[in-house]
Amino acid sequence: EDKVVQSPLSLVVHEGDTVTLNCSYEVTNFRSLLWYKQEKKAPTFLFMLTSSGIEKKSGRLSSILDKKELFSILNITATQTGDSAVYLCAVYSGGYQKVTFGTGTKLQVIP
Amino acid sequence: KAGVTQTPRYLIKTRGQQVTLSCSPISGHRSVSWYQQTPGQGLQFLFEYFSETQRNKGNFPGRFSGRQFSNSRSEMNVSTLELGDSALYLCATRTGLTTEAFFGQGTRLTVV
Numbered sequence: 001e002d003k004v005v006q007s008p009l010s011l012v013v014h015e016g017d018t019v020t021l022n023c024s025y026e027v028t029n030f031r032s033l034l035w036y037k038q039e040k041k042a043p044t045f046l047f048m049l050t051s052s053g054i055e056k057k058s059g060r061l062s063s064i065l066d067k068k069e070l071f072s073i074l075n076i077t078a079t080q081t082g083d084s085a086v087y088l089c090a091v092y093s094g095g096y097q098k099v100t101f102g103t104g105t106k107l108q109v110i111p
Numbered sequence: 112k113a114g115v116t117q118t119p120r121y122l123i124k125t126r127g128q129q130v131t132l133s134c135s136p137i138s139g140h141r142s143v144s145w146y147q148q149t150p151g152q153g154l155q156f157l158f159e160y161f162s163e164t165q166r167n168k169g170n171f172p173g174r175f176s177g178r179q180f181s182n183s184r185s186e187m188n189v190s191t192l193e194l195g196d197s198a199l200y201l202c203a204t205r206t207g208l209t210t211e212a213f214f215g216q217g218t219r220l221t222v223v
Contacts, residue, residue: 034211041199042115042214043154088154098167099144099212103153 002027004091006102013109017079021105023089024071031092033065033072038104039085046074046087079109113137115204115215123221129190132218136183136204143185144212145177148199160185189220197222 003026013019023033032050036043047056049065049072056063060079065072076083086104093100116135124130136143144167145157156169160179179185183204189196199219203212 036214041217042201043203045211045213048211094167098159099156101146101154101156 002091002093002098002100004089004100004102006087006089006105008105009103010106011108013079013107015079015081015109015111017109018075018077019079019107021074021076021087021089021107022071023074023102025089025091025100026070027091027093027100029094030067030070031094031097034090034092035063035072035074036088036090037085038088043088076107079107081109081111083107084109115140115202115213117200117202117215117218119218120216121219121221123223124192125223126192126194128192129188130192130220132187132189132200132202132220134185134187134202134204134215136185136202137213140204140206140213141183142205142207142212143179143183144203144205145185145187146201146203147171148201148217149197154201157187192222194222196220 005024007022034048035046047063052067060077063074086106088104089102091100118133142161144159146154148154159167163179174190177187199217201217203214205212
């Protein structure tokens with residue numbers, strides 16, 4: 001059975017801190033890994049990663065994939081209170097791109 | 112460009128009843144996936160439809176079913192509701208196999 005595990009489950013940091021969120025996976029026929037941010041209801045797309053070692057960057061957020069060790073990290077630098085959310089990792093696998101989500105990391109940024 | 116629309120936003124049902132939820136995808140998106148999200152279990156995949164055909168299915172009982180219409184709109188049905196079916200039901204749509212999914216705002220179902 002495909003599995004996606006995120007760590008830590010929750011995290012509390014102060015504004016300005018840098019955080020690293022982890023996502024490891026065990027799936028059959030990996031296709032891509034995606035990161036989403038969920039603040040209230042609808043998760044919003046952050047990154048899609050398909051190749052190892054290529055960093056994706058958007059402002060203070062960046063992410064990288066390691067297909068050999070089967071994990072990805074999401075970095076957030078100079079955190080702000082608006083970064084408080086649940087960050088979800090999802091992996092597409094198989095011929096029909098089945099999606100498996102991790103349980104998420106709840107990040108709370110305090111002033 | 113309109114986003115993913117889910118209706119209704121909130122729903123309260125009693126045990127034993129059935130419910131139908133709707134998801135209208137972004138124009139051009141042919142894939143619609145459904146998820147159940149609960150505090151304890153996270154986001155769990157229910158099923159995915161592409162061009163009116165179910166092509167992936169999660170580990171949910173047969174009480175959970177779905178369908179997709181020719182205009183790509185999808186409905187999800189839950190029969191014989193149980194208290195444990197109370198959850199946020201999200202749908203996500205994408206254009207095809209290799210693209211990111213966009214989520215709707217969800218339907219909050221409460222079973223009493």
